[in-house]
Amino acid sequence: MINHKKTHGLWADTAQPGPNLTSVDGDQKAEIAIVGGGYTGLSAALHLAEAGTDVILLEAEHIGYGGAGRNVGFVNAGLWLKPDDVVNRMGEKYGEQLLEVLGASPNLVFQLIEKHNIQCEAVRNGTLHCAHSPSGFKELQQREAQWHRRGAPVKLLSREEAAARIGSDSFHGALFDERAGTIQPLSFVYGLARAAQDSGARLHAPSPVTELKREAGLWRLDTPTGRITAKTVIQATLGYPSFAFQDRNKEMIPFNYFQFATEPLPEDTLKTVLPGREGALDTNPILSSFRLDQAGRLMVGSVGQVEKMGYAVHENWARRTIRKVFPQADSVPLSYAWNGRIAMTPDHIPRFHMSKENMISVTSYNGRGIGPGTMFGKLLAQLVLGASIDTIPLPVTRPKGILTRNFRGLFYETGARMYHFVQRRV
């Protein structure tokens, strides 16, 4: 029986224990208030607390409730876009700076894991970007050339080399990126929370910020059980803004991604499915991802949601995909299904907002938020502590609604369902 009702699927069952938090009680003051208990908020809280700053973090539900507790767990070195596309869309200055900063973000994630002894199934064996077609292989050749121009350690693998690494002959080659790795994403965010607490940050959950107001030159953040007064606010609500931040939904396209996980594969099968434990994703515009967890469960994911009517179509697709791509694992039952909402922008570039009243946020990582969220949390902390704004590799923009967002969201969901209905039938 597939347990698909839980919002955080497999990760909820296999995560290390989370921190024990309570709601805000009464009136409190802090120098800096952070809203949102995902990677961005907790990395900011950790780096601020380590610098001796008085910081409070408020999370509406529980740590890792948003994308941080639901994602695939790929710690990628960069955005989903090709490097040259990032530069074309942002210009040379910001584009190259963003590529460099995000290219270094897996280092930060794995350093924090080591420094704070975070038990989160961390494996740094790289990712395989797998060509789903001959044109997908051409795209990987372009990616390789563009990364090599920037000195990044990526390597194109032939069809045969890729088949041996993936354990499947379904692909036309692959691009190996040794900077990347995989983690148990919910355990990582729990670990960040513990490290932030140990460094002196005050974390509260459930404490939804229901109202945010300026009062006597300070911010007042109301929650159902108490209120915080702070000089500066870091808003880190990303794909799950609620209550006082609901209007931020308007600046992203609703885009869901689901995952199915099998029971642990038998030992001899495990030797033939991603034997090097790399994360794998393909070049298909309706992307698929594949990975193993520590217990040897195979996870397959793609675009769409499994909470509602799309469940049967996507489940059927997941079963067919395993049969075609990893026939050796076909008989292993599926035991989890879950999905999450990705914060997507029309140009696939994150946004940086900053008001003159000391409210700052970086948002919309477009499905690449483990490295970027952890990195931007640190950069925002440093900015608040006095670093130059030039250290943020994004231009300051004003929040802007996307008029066609609901239509686009529906388009992606319907398109993914139709595609999954027909893909890999023969």
Ligand SMILES: Cc1cc2nc3c(=O)[nH]c(=O)nc-3n(C[C@H](O)[C@H](O)[C@H](O)COP(=O)(O)OP(=O)(O)OC[C@H]3O[C@@H](n4cnc5c(N)ncnc54)[C@H](O)[C@@H]3O)c2cc1C
């Ligand atoms: C299905 C899926 C797969 C993904 N796969 C990957 C991947 O493999 N690799 C990768 O790098 N990225 C991936 N991502 C993206 C990544 O998960 C996000 O970019 C990342 O979680 C962003 O972290 P965050 O801290 O900015 O936001 P979130 O993790 O979304 O946290 C925001 C938090 O803010 C809280 N909040 C909202 N409103 C309020 C309020 N009013 N008061 C208090 N708290 C509030 C929410 O409850 C939430 O916990 C994926 C995302 C999804 C959904």
